[in-house]
Amino acid sequence: MSLREALKFWTKLGFISFGGPAGQIAVLHQELVEKRRWISERRFLHALNYCMLLPGPEAQQLVTYIGWLMHRSWGGILAGSLFVLPSLLILIALSWVYIAFGQLPWIAAVFFGIKPAVTAIVLHAAVRIGKRTIHNNALKWIALCSFLAIFVLNLSFPIIVLIAAAIGYWGGKRHPEYFQQSGHSNKELAHYGTAIIDDNTPTPLHAQFHIQKTVLHSVVALSCWLIPIGMLGLVFGWKTLYPNIAWFFTKAAFLTFGGAYAVLPYVYQGAVDHFHWLSANQMIDGLALGETTPGPLIMVVAFVGYLAGHIQHLIGNSNPFWFGALGAIVATWFTFLPSFFFILVGGPLVESTHGKLGFTAPLTAITAAVVGVIVNLGLFFAYHVFFPHGIGGSISWLSIAICGAASLALFKYQKGVMTVLGGCALAGLLSYLASVLLG
Numbered sequence: 001m002s003l004r005e006a007l008k009f010w011t012k013l014g015f016i017s018f019g020g021p022a023g024q025i026a027v028l029h030q031e032l033v034e035k036r037r038w039i040s041e042r043r044f045l046h047a048l049n050y051c052m053l054l055p056g057p058e059a060q061q062l063v064t065y066i067g068w069l070m071h072r073s074w075g076g077i078l079a080g081s082l083f084v085l086p087s088l089l090i091l092i093a094l095s096w097v098y099i100a101f102g103q104l105p106w107i108a109a110v111f112f113g114i115k116p117a118v119t120a121i122v123l124h125a126a127v128r129i130g131k132r133t134i135h136n137n138a139l140k141w142i143a144l145c146s147f148l149a150i151f152v153l154n155l156s157f158p159i160i161v162l163i164a165a166a167i168g169y170w171g172g173k174r175h176p177e178y179f180q181q182s183g184h185s186n187k188e189l190a191h192y193g194t195a196i197i198d199d200n201t202p203t204p205l206h207a208q209f210h211i212q213k214t215v216l217h218s219v220v221a222l223s224c225w226l227i228p229i230g231m232l233g234l235v236f237g238w239k240t241l242y243p244n245i246a247w248f249f250t251k252a253a254f255l256t257f258g259g260a261y262a263v264l265p266y267v268y269q270g271a272v273d274h275f276h277w278l279s280a281n282q283m284i285d286g287l288a289l290g291e292t293t294p295g296p297l298i299m300v301v302a303f304v305g306y307l308a309g310h311i312q313h314l315i316g317n318s319n320p321f322w323f324g325a326l327g328a329i330v331a332t333w334f335t336f337l338p339s340f341f342f343i344l345v346g347g348p349l350v351e352s353t354h355g356k357l358g359f360t361a362p363l364t365a366i367t368a369a370v371v372g373v374i375v376n377l378g379l380f381f382a383y384h385v386f387f388p389h390g391i392g393g394s395i396s397w398l399s400i401a402i403c404g405a406a407s408l409a410l411f412k413y414q415k416g417v418m419t420v421l422g423g424c425a426l427a428g429l430l431s432y433l434a435s436v437l438l439g
Contacts, residue, residue, distance in 0.1 A: 087295025113428020146372030172361025305331030
């Protein structure tokens with residue numbers, strides 16, 4: 001396919017990719033594997049498993065990887081950027097609305113209804129990823145142990161990733177049947193036909209490993225990090241807000257494994273507990289806004305950056321909007337820059353491992369472990385939504401009812417994320433109106 005045709009699809013995807021990582025990966029699979037046949041199931045999962053291994057947002061990395069595989073470096077850069085840009089612009093606008101009007105009772109009621117929906121969406125994501133990637137009891141046990149390790153033992157996710165990778169590596173040698181990636185299924189061939197990038201399609205020349213390209217891409221990525229952070233330090237001072245945002249989200253991009261859902265606890269801990277850029281409730285509201293906009297779920301970093309910049313410059317400035325917008329842009333730039341580096345530098349090495357069990361088995365185990373972490377995150381949100389004042393406080397039965405209805409709509413009736421969020425927002429608004437009418 002031509003680059004122009006691909007860019008049309010990537011642009012469209014940037015505006016329709018709702019539902020968080022699980023929903024976006026499902027859309028990518030449906031569009032690229034089933035409908036358009038740009039890439040085969042096995043090649044798609046091979047790229048997905050590599051992106052699951054990386055720190056950062058796996059859906060955006062997968063888009064970048066496929067764009068790079070089809071149309072070289074610029075194809076990957078444009079695909080990954082178009083996946084993020086619409087969400088950034090929308091979230092800057094919504095963040096301003098949230099700051100300016102978020103205290104209005106009816107808007108607060110809308111967020112009250114959306115929060116339980118977010119909990120249901122996260123748990124639904126865990127089920128969807130699990131159904132797609134967990135095919136046997138060994139992988140189920142890995143997912144269960146991953147959940148217990150983070151929920152009971154409070155192990156950090158990087159440690160869980162390393163343990164899962166070690167289990168996958170050992171299992172791939174001793175019991176390879178549990179860690180094999182399935183090839184073409186009869187259904188795939190019968191219903192969809194041969195893909196453009198098929199199982200047996202040779203790796204294109206630009207996707208083969210060359211030390212010169214690796215060095216060039218590394219230098220370019222380092223320059224794209226050094227120049228902006230240097231300018232922020234020179235303009236605002238090294239100990240001020242914006243260099244702190246840049247450095248914090250650089251660490252978040254490199255130190256948090258398991259995709260967007262695994263990044264969120266790290267961002268929550270840093271932005272809320274350490275820097276006090278926003279409150280816990282504002283963080284959950286930001287996640288709700290992230291769920292209602294297209295693009296990667298980790299775009300909640302734009303909300304965090306906006307609130308940090310806007311609130312800090314609220315006093316003494318006639319228009320703090322631009323300070324908030326700068327915070328959102330800085331947070332987004334330094335969060336996603338490493339993802340492009342990982343794909344453009346690591347992609348050729350991954351393509352050379354296609355079909356090699358020694359590489360794919362650890363990735364398969366890591367993918368199973370991610371499912372357990374997502375379940376833990378869903379329970380984390382459920383605790384804050386159902387017990388807004390802590391365990392000793394009152395239970396929000398209305399939130400539980402809304403979450404139950406959202407779960408029913410997602411699991412049984414297969415409703416879309418936007419439909420569920422809209423219904424739950426309406427439920428929150430109606431509960432507020434009812435309380436006003438009843439006095």
